[in-house]
Amino acid sequence: MALATTSRLLDRAALGLTVALALFLSVPVVLSILTGLMVNQFQGFSAGFSLRWVREVVEQYHGAILLSVWIATLTVLINLVLGTLLAHGLRRTRVQWARALEEMFVMPVAMPGISLGLAMIVSYGALGGFRTHWSFILVGHVLFTLPFMMRAVLAVMQAQRLDVLEEAAASLGAGPWRRLVDVVMPNCRNAMVAGSLMVFTLSIGEFNMTLLLHSPFTPTLPVGLADAYASLRIEVGSAYTLIFFVLIVPLLVAMQFLGGSPRGKAL
Amino acid sequence: MRTVGWTRVFLAPALTVFAAFFLVPLARLFAVGAAGPSGWAAYVEVLHNTRYLQSFLSTLALAGSVTICTLCLCAVCGVYLSRASFAFKPLLTAVLTLPLAFPGVVVGFLVIMLGGRQGVVAQAGQALGGDPGSAVVFAYSMTGLFVGYLYFSIPRSMLTVMATADKLDRDLEEAARTLGASAFAVARDVILPGIRPALVASGAICFATAMGAFGTAFTLATKINVLPMVIYSEFTLQANLAIAAVLSLWLGLLTWLVLILARSATGSAVAAAA
Amino acid sequence: MKVAPAVGAIRVRQCSKHFGTVKALGPVDLDIPAAQILVLLGPSGCGKTTLLRIIAGLEDPDEGASLSIDGADLLAQAAEARRFGMVFQSYALFPNMNVRQNIAYGLKLRRLKPQAIEARVDAMLDLVAMRELGLRRIEQLSGGQRQRVALARALAIEPRAVLLDEPLSALDAHLRERLRVEIRALLKSTGVTAVYVTHDQDEAMALGDRIAVFNHGRIEQIGTPAEVYEAPASAFVAAFFGHVNQLGDLCFRRDQADVVDAGRGDFDATVVAATHMGSYAAIELRSGNGARITLHRFPASPAVSARVGPTAALGAFIHGEPGAFELPVEPGQSVGVRVLRRIHFGLPTT
Numbered sequence: 001m002a003l004a005t006t007s008r009l010l011d012r013a014a015l016g017l018t019v020a021l022a023l024f025l026s027v028p029v030v031l032s033i034l035t036g037l038m039v040n041q042f043q044g045f046s047a048g049f050s051l052r053w054v055r056e057v058v059e060q061y062h063g064a065i066l067l068s069v070w071i072a073t074l075t076v077l078i079n080l081v082l083g084t085l086l087a088h089g090l091r092r093t094r095v096q097w098a099r100a101l102e103e104m105f106v107m108p109v110a111m112p113g114i115s116l117g118l119a120m121i122v123s124y125g126a127l128g129g130f131r132t133h134w135s136f137i138l139v140g141h142v143l144f145t146l147p148f149m150m151r152a153v154l155a156v157m158q159a160q161r162l163d164v165l166e167e168a169a170a171s172l173g174a175g176p177w178r179r180l181v182d183v184v185m186p187n188c189r190n191a192m193v194a195g196s197l198m199v200f201t202l203s204i205g206e207f208n209m210t211l212l213l214h215s216p217f218t219p220t221l222p223v224g225l226a227d228a229y230a231s232l233r234i235e236v237g238s239a240y241t242l243i244f245f246v247l248i249v250p251l252l253v254a255m256q257f258l259g260g261s262p263r264g265k266a267l
Numbered sequence: 268m269r270t271v272g273w274t275r276v277f278l279a280p281a282l283t284v285f286a287a288f289f290l291v292p293l294a295r296l297f298a299v300g301a302a303g304p305s306g307w308a309a310y311v312e313v314l315h316n317t318r319y320l321q322s323f324l325s326t327l328a329l330a331g332s333v334t335i336c337t338l339c340l341c342a343v344c345g346v347y348l349s350r351a352s353f354a355f356k357p358l359l360t361a362v363l364t365l366p367l368a369f370p371g372v373v374v375g376f377l378v379i380m381l382g383g384r385q386g387v388v389a390q391a392g393q394a395l396g397g398d399p400g401s402a403v404v405f406a407y408s409m410t411g412l413f414v415g416y417l418y419f420s421i422p423r424s425m426l427t428v429m430a431t432a433d434k435l436d437r438d439l440e441e442a443a444r445t446l447g448a449s450a451f452a453v454a455r456d457v458i459l460p461g462i463r464p465a466l467v468a469s470g471a472i473c474f475a476t477a478m479g480a481f482g483t484a485f486t487l488a489t490k491i492n493v494l495p496m497v498i499y500s501e502f503t504l505q506a507n508l509a510i511a512a513v514l515s516l517w518l519g520l521l522t523w524l525v526l527i528l529a530r531s532a533t534g535s536a537v538a539a540a541a
Numbered sequence: 542m543k544v545a546p547a548v549g550a551i552r553v554r555q556c557s558k559h560f561g562t563v564k565a566l567g568p569v570d571l572d573i574p575a576a577q578i579l580v581l582l583g584p585s586g587c588g589k590t591t592l593l594r595i596i597a598g599l600e601d602p603d604e605g606a607s608l609s610i611d612g613a614d615l616l617a618q619a620a621e622a623r624r625f626g627m628v629f630q631s632y633a634l635f636p637n638m639n640v641r642q643n644i645a646y647g648l649k650l651r652r653l654k655p656q657a658i659e660a661r662v663d664a665m666l667d668l669v670a671m672r673e674l675g676l677r678r679i680e681q682l683s684g685g686q687r688q689r690v691a692l693a694r695a696l697a698i699e700p701r702a703v704l705l706d707e708p709l710s711a712l713d714a715h716l717r718e719r720l721r722v723e724i725r726a727l728l729k730s731t732g733v734t735a736v737y738v739t740h741d742q743d744e745a746m747a748l749g750d751r752i753a754v755f756n757h758g759r760i761e762q763i764g765t766p767a768e769v770y771e772a773p774a775s776a777f778v779a780a781f782f783g784h785v786n787q788l789g790d791l792c793f794r795r796d797q798a799d800v801v802d803a804g805r806g807d808f809d810a811t812v813v814a815a816t817h818m819g820s821y822a823a824i825e826l827r828s829g830n831g832a833r834i835t836l837h838r839f840p841a842s843p844a845v846s847a848r849v850g851p852t853a854a855l856g857a858f859i860h861g862e863p864g865a866f867e868l869p870v871e872p873g874q875s876v877g878v879r880v881l882r883r884i885h886f887g888l889p890t891t
Contacts, residue, residue, distance in 0.1 A: 011351070014346075110526045111515075118498075122299050241373060449621060452650060
């Protein structure tokens with residue numbers, strides 16, 4: 001049936017509501033993209049297109065943009081290692097402990113980002129070199145995104161088939177490390193890719209924690225965004241947002257393709 | 268085959284990083300909370316302070332209303348999208364779920380695009396003959412915050428509802444129909460109870476997220492009185508580290524508890540988004 | 542206790558259904574008299590469930606079909622207006638309601654007074670002998686109990702007919718045997734017209750007043766259980782009720798033939814294998830032109846008067862004496878086969 005319910009009226013109403021919601025979500029996005037490409041916001045498109053604002057943003061903020069990409073990449077790589085090892089270890093752990101550990105690792109996601117940032121500053125803020133280095137931010141991002149990689153990989157690892165494959169490998173003489181590398185990891189490739197996309201997206205957009213963790217020497221993309229918005233020049237803010245979309249939308253589309261979606265906190 | 272030694276090796280790296288950069292800082296934060304003038308009593312005092320209580324309550328009210336509104340909208344649209352098929356359905360679905368990963372700051376900006384001084388609503392009002400001095404500007408108030416929170420809550424809940432709606436047992440609906448149920452009765456008596464677990468789970472996540480949300484409020488204005496903003500201003504503007512710490516920990520505890528409740532109430536499969 | 546009005550004659554004419562380009566149901570004509578139990582029997586994918594769902598209103602037939610009850614057109618009515626109680630294969634009991642609430646649901650929709658609803662639910666629970674389980678939640682019930690609640694729920698609304706879609710297929714064999722007797726008794730006592738879909742021939746024989754045998758969307762034969770068994774219209778129908786040996790146009794069932802001396806039967810064959818099966822001996826043979834024949838030979842088989850071969854054990858077997866566990870034949874032995882009853886196809890469908 002093409003209809004969702006057996007009542008034409010209910011169907012039409014639901015469709016209307018859905019379309020209205022879609023407009024609500026998409027119109028501002030489209031507007032901001034367009035504004036970023038306009039010559040002058042007040043004149044609209046009658047004044048023509050221009051990449052001037054985009055260029056201005058790139059000039060002013062390219063450091064922040066590059067740093068964000070750099071941190072996101074490193075976060076992905078580190079979490080691939082940590083997350084895969086962690087998930088594999090959890091598989092081998094007794095169920096009650098495994099669940100408790102899982103809950104524990106989720107805590108950084110459950111807590112507000114600013115609390116985490118505060119905690120980091122309070123503990124390590126005094127270490128000047130560390131405080132103003134990008135690794136300060138990196139650490140926060142790793143903690144915040146680790147549970148997503150862990151979950152993605154763990155879900156696949158817990159499939160029955162993998163257990164049997166490991167047993168077969170063991171009967172042929174493979175030890176725990178070899179089994180992980182030769183049997184488990186190759187079969188988790190999809191999950192690792194999905195997890196990586198998720199982690200990258202979350203890291204690029206992370207703001208709350210990063211606002212506290214960054215320093216004038218280590219601005220990131222979202223921090224730059226907030227700065228641009230505060231500048232009151234709406235074209236600049238729009239252009240910067242446009243760059244952000246260009247970075248993030250392909251990732252989101254790729255993730256929907258793979259069947260997963262980022263469920264991180266969009267704060 | 269499961270030698271404990273190797274298990275520890277596998278768990279060690281993540282545990283070390285976690286302990287060093289989360290557990291330790293958390294403990295320190297806890298200590299810092301008690302380093303203010305009232306010492307450990309600060310954790311209790313804060314609960315009595317009217318200013319903090321007020322901001323806590325308004326945050327609660329905001330998070331609550333956003334949750335209820337989101338759930339109502341997503342229940343209808345999520346079930347509809349799961350069932351209906353029409354030409355542009357994939358497009359509609361994509362539009363409704365893509366904003367998932369937008370950070371709060373971006374959402375704040377989008378709210379300004381909608382409801383700022385030059386926003387869509389203001390311009391539409393003017394086009395309809397409104398007086399320029401009283402343009403409808405809602406972005407910089409709780410309304411704007413509400414709209415912004417709705418913006419990032421809807422995609423997430425929509426996904427959960429859709430996933431659950433896909434798995435609903437159609438036989439139940441057909442059985443209800445053969446017993447004489449109209450489309451509305453089927454929705455009320457069969458479909459709604461069926462998606463209830465998804466609604467509870469995503470409602471809890473929505474609530475916890477809204478409680479701890481910061482970026483949107485930050486973009487819209489620093490004078491909006493929600494708890495995360497209070498924490499931020501205590502820290503940056505007042506340099507009141509102890510109070511900021513205390514408030515952070517209370518807020519963190521609350522959101523963590525809500526999420527745990529959601530996971531245990533409905534099974535982790537549905538609440539996996541936390 | 543009569544549950545339904547004494548009317549309920551359903552008429553189906555030229556009913557067919559395509560799903561895309563796939564034809565699920567070829568034009569079908571059917572008459573179901575009031576108060577009769579008609580079984581739709583066939584292998585999976587043969588269209589029987591499709592027809593049931595069309596009658597229920599859950600699917601629409603292709604153009605040109607007509608469906609009516611007591612002369613009133615049904616196709617114009619939506620499923621929720623047709624008042625056919627339906628029992629699903631998965632029972633489809635509402636998990637958020639207990640037993641009483643499930644049974645009462647159709648009545649609640651009709652806005653009956655609460656006392657009337659309670660009285661009727663009580664009556665239904667008594668009918669299926671589940672009075673004490675009224676407040677149980679669905680997940681606490683066994684398969685057989687759920688089946689009864691589903692039936693009670695369908696009957697509660699005083700339906701014009703009851704439609705059952707393989708209601709016993711989810712249960713184990715001995716429960717199925719018990720319940721099919723109960724279901725027939727229940728349906729007969731309430732006098733309601735019933736259309737029952739199954740793929741199990743034993744169920745069809747035990748339950749149906751008449752059986753409609755489906756094959757690839759068409760009805761090959763409609764008849765009483767005796768008719769479809771004794772006088773099958775085609776090889777397909779015959780084979781549905783048990784293995785049929787075919788040798789050219791000589792067809793017979795496994796228990797309707799016997800082994801005799803070579804040359805003394807209707808044809809000769811060589812024994813391939815002979816096995817004890819407990820209550821009978823299974824004998825596999827190959828005929829002269831390579832056809833495989835299976836016989837089930839029971840001790841004290843009727844009407845065997847021929848004297849057979851030198852084996853003493855065979856003699857004991859034929860005369861039904863104790864010690865009948867010796868096999869009457871050996872692999873490789875050449876024997877004759879005498880057919881005791883032939884099957885003739887091609888009798889008109891009713």
